[in-house]
Amino acid sequence: MNLTLKIWRQKNAQDQGSFATYAVRDISPDMSFLEMMDVLNEQLIAQGVEPVVFDHDCREGICGMCSMFINGEAHGPDRGVTTCQLHMRKFKDGDTITVEPWRAKAFPVVRDLMVDRSAFDRVIQAGGYISVNTMGNLPDANATPIEKHDADAAFDAATCIGCR
């Protein structure tokens, strides 16, 4: 797939920021959105241009760090998935994709697509949360006897981080 990306670039919180337009070529539909962003950044680095800063961590749909506004939607066009689990097959060859940071007064842009999330820390520090026992009265999984064959198979599966 060949795509046009309109990406929010902003040097720091004081900078006005603006959209920059980039073309990326030969994007596989099986790539995740973040892998496509990696391709863009490798291209920018090769051209001597500052890569686009964006948040990510696990890339497995667990941590919630990969916040982006894609074509005006939180996490893009897929439903119930984080940006790192959004795949390029959700787009069409020739598409123009607009990528913005999460714009909110409480989350000022640090740089490009990265925002300051310390507002969450202040909410927690102020006691703005509750603790809920979501496990109810279920037995502790670690206390449940498991056949060795099944336990070994589960361990093998758990050691895979899904990197392919």
Ligand code: FES
């Ligand atoms: S990078 Fe962790 S959920 Fe996307």
